[in-house]
Amino acid sequence: MLTRVHEGPSRTVSIVIDGTAAEASAGETVAAALLAAGHVATRRTAVTGSPRGGYCLMGICFECVVTIDGVPNRQGCLVEVQPGMRIETGVARAAVAS
Amino acid sequence: MTDIRQLATDWDAIVVGAGPAGLAAARVLHSAGLSTLLIDENPAPGGQIWRAVTSTPLLDQSVLGLDYWAGLEPVRGAIGSGLAIATATSVWSADRGGQVGISCNGVTRMLTAKRVVIATGALERPFPVKGWTLPGVLTVGAAQGLLKSSGRVFSGRVVIAGCGPLLWLYAAQVLRAGGTIAHILDTTEAAQFRPASRGLAGFALSSYLAKGLALMAEVRRRVQVISRVTALEIEGQERATGVRFEARGRSGQVAADVVLVHQGIVPQVNLAMAAGVPYRWDAAQLCFAPVADESGQTPLARILVAGDGAGIAGWEAASARGTLAGIAAAQALGASGPVPNGRSERAQVRRKLRARGFLDRLYRPADAFRRPTGDVIVCRCEEVTAAEVEKGIDLGAIGPAQLKSYTRCGMGPCQGRLCGLTVTEMIAARRGLTPGEVGHYRLRAPVKPITLAELASLPADDAAVRAVVRN
Amino acid sequence: MQRSQSTGRDYDVAVIGGGLVGIAVAWGLARLGQRVAVLDEVDGAKRASRGNFALVWVQSKGLGMGEYAGWTVRSSNGWAGLADELGRETGVDVHFERPGGFHLALSERELEMRATSLKRLHNQPRMVGYETTMLTHSEIKRMLPDIGPDVVGGSYCPLDGHVNSQKLLRALHQGFAQLGGTYLPGSTALHIAQAGGGFSIKTTDGAVAAGKVVLAAGNANMALAPQVGLSVPMLPERGQIIVTERTERFLRHPVVTIRQTDEGTVMLGDSREETTDDRGANPQINSVMAARASRMFPRLARLNVVRTWSAIRVMTADGFPIYDQSVTHPGAFVVTCHSGVTLAANHAYDMAGMIARGALDPDVAVFSARRFDANAGA
Numbered sequence: 001m002l003t004r005v006h007e008g009p010s011r012t013v014s015i016v017i018d019g020t021a022a023e024a025s026a027g028e029t030v031a032a033a034l035l036a037a038g039h040v041a042t043r044r045t046a047v048t049g050s051p052r053g054g055y056c057l058m059g060i061c062f063e064c065v066v067t068i069d070g071v072p073n074r075q076g077c078l079v080e081v082q083p084g085m086r087i088e089t090g091v092a093r094a095a096v097a098s
Numbered sequence: 099m100t101d102i103r104q105l106a107t108d109w110d111a112i113v114v115g116a117g118p119a120g121l122a123a124a125r126v127l128h129s130a131g132l133s134t135l136l137i138d139e140n141p142a143p144g145g146q147i148w149r150a151v152t153s154t155p156l157l158d159q160s161v162l163g164l165d166y167w168a169g170l171e172p173v174r175g176a177i178g179s180g181l182a183i184a185t186a187t188s189v190w191s192a193d194r195g196g197q198v199g200i201s202c203n204g205v206t207r208m209l210t211a212k213r214v215v216i217a218t219g220a221l222e223r224p225f226p227v228k229g230w231t232l233p234g235v236l237t238v239g240a241a242q243g244l245l246k247s248s249g250r251v252f253s254g255r256v257v258i259a260g261c262g263p264l265l266w267l268y269a270a271q272v273l274r275a276g277g278t279i280a281h282i283l284d285t286t287e288a289a290q291f292r293p294a295s296r297g298l299a300g301f302a303l304s305s306y307l308a309k310g311l312a313l314m315a316e317v318r319r320r321v322q323v324i325s326r327v328t329a330l331e332i333e334g335q336e337r338a339t340g341v342r343f344e345a346r347g348r349s350g351q352v353a354a355d356v357v358l359v360h361q362g363i364v365p366q367v368n369l370a371m372a373a374g375v376p377y378r379w380d381a382a383q384l385c386f387a388p389v390a391d392e393s394g395q396t397p398l399a400r401i402l403v404a405g406d407g408a409g410i411a412g413w414e415a416a417s418a419r420g421t422l423a424g425i426a427a428a429q430a431l432g433a434s435g436p437v438p439n440g441r442s443e444r445a446q447v448r449r450k451l452r453a454r455g456f457l458d459r460l461y462r463p464a465d466a467f468r469r470p471t472g473d474v475i476v477c478r479c480e481e482v483t484a485a486e487v488e489k490g491i492d493l494g495a496i497g498p499a500q501l502k503s504y505t506r507c508g509m510g511p512c513q514g515r516l517c518g519l520t521v522t523e524m525i526a527a528r529r530g531l532t533p534g535e536v537g538h539y540r541l542r543a544p545v546k547p548i549t550l551a552e553l554a555s556l557p558a559d560d561a562a563v564r565a566v567v568r569n
Numbered sequence: 570m571q572r573s574q575s576t577g578r579d580y581d582v583a584v585i586g587g588g589l590v591g592i593a594v595a596w597g598l599a600r601l602g603q604r605v606a607v608l609d610e611v612d613g614a615k616r617a618s619r620g621n622f623a624l625v626w627v628q629s630k631g632l633g634m635g636e637y638a639g640w641t642v643r644s645s646n647g648w649a650g651l652a653d654e655l656g657r658e659t660g661v662d663v664h665f666e667r668p669g670g671f672h673l674a675l676s677e678r679e680l681e682m683r684a685t686s687l688k689r690l691h692n693q694p695r696m697v698g699y700e701t702t703m704l705t706h707s708e709i710k711r712m713l714p715d716i717g718p719d720v721v722g723g724s725y726c727p728l729d730g731h732v733n734s735q736k737l738l739r740a741l742h743q744g745f746a747q748l749g750g751t752y753l754p755g756s757t758a759l760h761i762a763q764a765g766g767g768f769s770i771k772t773t774d775g776a777v778a779a780g781k782v783v784l785a786a787g788n789a790n791m792a793l794a795p796q797v798g799l800s801v802p803m804l805p806e807r808g809q810i811i812v813t814e815r816t817e818r819f820l821r822h823p824v825v826t827i828r829q830t831d832e833g834t835v836m837l838g839d840s841r842e843e844t845t846d847d848r849g850a851n852p853q854i855n856s857v858m859a860a861r862a863s864r865m866f867p868r869l870a871r872l873n874v875v876r877t878w879s880a881i882r883v884m885t886a887d888g889f890p891i892y893d894q895s896v897t898h899p900g901a902f903v904v905t906c907h908s909g910v911t912l913a914a915n916h917a918y919d920m921a922g923m924i925a926r927g928a929l930d931p932d933v934a935v936f937s938a939r940r941f942d943a944n945a946g947a
Contacts, residue, residue, distance in 0.1 A: 006156050029141070041337055050481070073511075494609075550811075553852075554856055554870065562853035567679075
């Protein structure tokens with residue numbers, strides 16, 4: 001989905017996407033890391049269950065919301081990946097269970 | 099990340115948005131000796147144009163270009179100046195009294211400022227065509243952000259559709275970086291070239307025109323550009339797989355793995371509107387903009403606006419307007435330190451605004467791409483189609499508020515950012531009103547989501563308790 | 570959309586106000602075959618119907634006027650029929666449910682006050698018979714498993730329910746249009762005068778002539794009523810509402826201050842301030858509301874708030890409805906109340922019928938504004 005076009009060194013961090021280990025570049029946002037890992041559709045809508053993925057990647061559209069470290073509906077484009085971060089895609093409605 | 103619990107509560111000035119305008123305003127205010135807090139929701143200052151300028155892995159300056167690298171000094175300057183900067187921090191409310199609600203990493207605070215400079219920049223105009231909600235459809239701005247911050251381009255068959263200077267700039271940057279673009283579907287209207295040329299006067303125009311033409315030529319040499327596109331439909335079930343289009347009266351289809359759309363940018367007005375700043379319809383730019391004078395002072399004494407959030411004019415004008423807003427606020431607060439006179443910035447803004455008229459006319463998005471029909475989704479959050487919006491208008495909605503009640507259009511988490519202009523223009527066209535008469539959704543805090551726990555953590559006085567708890 | 574100056578009688582009835590009260594009466598009149606126009610304000614007007622909490626609520630209504638409790642129960646009982654008819658005629662499901670509702674107390678003192686006030690309510694003269702039960706924490710927990718430990722108890726009434734009030738507004742407007750009714754938005758009523766055996770209403774967008782006129786303009790009735798010999802003492806107040814993002818269904822029963830909509834969002838409501846400025850919301854009040862809601866249902870705390878707003882409540886001076894026909898201007902009616910959602914069934918069926926017949930029934934005489942007269946006989 002995404003190709004790196006720079007030669008510069010990049011540090012990778014290990015994250016977990018939907019229970020599967022994945023690598024992301026340090027400093028990258030969650031939304032970018034998901035695209036880089038091939039996750040284009042990252043949630044389903046609450047109204048009709050249609051698939052959606054990040055659209056604006058600048059905090060406006062709320063399409064890229066995912067569950068990050070157990071906190072639902074976070075805007076993936078505004079959060080930087082951290083080592084060990086757990087990301088869950090595909091959620092339509094936030095769970096209220098803690 | 100900033101620990102916002104450590105921030106002081108009361109400030110002389112709070113600047114919202116660390117793009118060119120916010121950086122310039124904060125620089126003036128800080129240098130004038132006023133306690134100033136600069137806030138941005140992104141991980142680092144720079145705004146969209148200078149996104150990741152201190153950390154981008156794309157070090158070959160020819161790829162992103164001079165306008166991008168012009169941000170290095172202002173961003174580094176702000177970081178090194180001792181100015182308080184809260185990054186990854188969203189501003190979810192501001193009011194006429196100078197109360198500013200901020201949130202970072204699950205913590206919220208209510209701060210106060212004698213002056214609030216709202217420099218929230220621009221967002222890409224909604225592009226409601228069939229299939230624009232499919233995964234794999236992103237905005238050109240989104241793609242450009244990935245290029246700047248991660249040094250990444252999309253692989254596979256990339257199709258770009260729309261119009262506007264940013265589209266050509268991004269295409270050129272991708273090509274320079276070694277990426278590929280399968281097709282550009284150019285929706286610039288043929289008829290716009292003539293009215294646009296009426297704006298050919300203006301000092302800065304030559305540089306705009308030369309820059310723009312050079313970019314287009316650079317891209318056209320290497321990408322198949324299909325011009326005069328009058329209809330678009332993005333195909334796909336679970337994600338975008340292709341684009342159908344009509345161009346010069348003929349229909350065509352191209353396969354796509356990624357579709358990038360763009361038809362210009364418009365001011366991001368949610369925070370200013372929610373704060374109660376009056377707004378006006380800009381008929382040339384087809385958008386709402388807050389009411390403010392040349393220095394960005396709004397009719398609300400404590401609130402100023404600066405940059406593209408006050409009206410689209412590009413980063414140089416945004417920077418100049420940020421300086422002017424900083425000067426106005428610093429003077430109003432009787433700053434003890436040095437305050438520049440702003441003469442050159444005022445001249446700069448006027449020059450850029452004159453040249454802007456040409457771009458506005460040339461890249462005026464076609465009616466069909468601003469006022470959709472049929473089963474095209476207008477409100478992405480609540481999945482309300484154009485046909486349903488039309489039905490609501492015919493049922494009696496003369497404005498967006500009643501339409502909201504009828505259809506839920508605009509009631510989702512994006513709070514109308516991606517349907518507000520569409521809805522206003524659709525009502526106006528169908529009711530024979532001007533968009534200014536129709537008005538915009540009424541916006542209220544929180545303009546960015548905060549959790550109930552955050553809201554509950556805010557201090558409350560006895561009167562507030564009495565208003566809720568009745569014994 | 571400018572109308573030519575009207576001549577003669579355009580409509581049997583002109584209803585002033587297109588909110589839930591006005592449109593319910595108008596829909597009811599239209600289904601009786603009346604030619605009806607609804608005169609509504611501009612889009613940005615203060616509208617209680619867009620800010621309401623959408624409860625169809627019975628418990629605790631009517632302290633100080635037993636008949637109001639009876640009137641409320643009547644509407645609650647009529648609601649299923651209204652929802653049914655609207656669904657059938659318009660295809661809009663208004664999501665009416667009557668699973669029974671709760672009032673939760675967060676301290677022993679709150680619980681005690683609750684019990685006392687319910688006892689006073691149900692011991693009133695002319696009080697309709699129905700049950701409201703005081704329940705302990707563990708009894709409530711069986712029906713609302715997500716309550717937090719701070720909930721010490723509460724009251725439960727099986728007649729309480731809720732509805733999607735936006736869909737209700739939509740359904741009534743659509744049903745009204747389908748029955749041939751005329752909706753005139755952007756026609757703020759300025760002046761009402763008797764003319765040719767009926768009324769001529771001057772609006773910001775031309776004049777409308779009708780045989781009868783119904784004032785259903787909420788707090789704006791205050792200015793219009795004296796023009797037709799009616800009096801409508803009002804004491805509007807401000808309320809705030811918080812709405813969260815959609816979440817999985819967890820709340821099967823509405824609570825007087827918390828309900829989950831059919832769409833999945835959670836609404837928090839109920840605050841009272843004596844102001845009619847609906848521009849801003851008071852963040853301190855939102856904070857108290859959020860804190861109390863999180864104590865009642867701790868799992869709400871992590872949900873995102875997507876909207877808050879304040880709206881001006883339509884409130885008569887004593888909180889009870891005012892239904893009247895003018896003595897000096899027969900054919901001019903006023904229908905105003907706080908609970909436009911709860912009473913929608915009564916308004917659509919009973920009030921519309923009375924207005925069509927031209928006379929209010931004796932059993933609603935108690936709701937006349939004459940009760941405010943200093944020398945009202947009692």
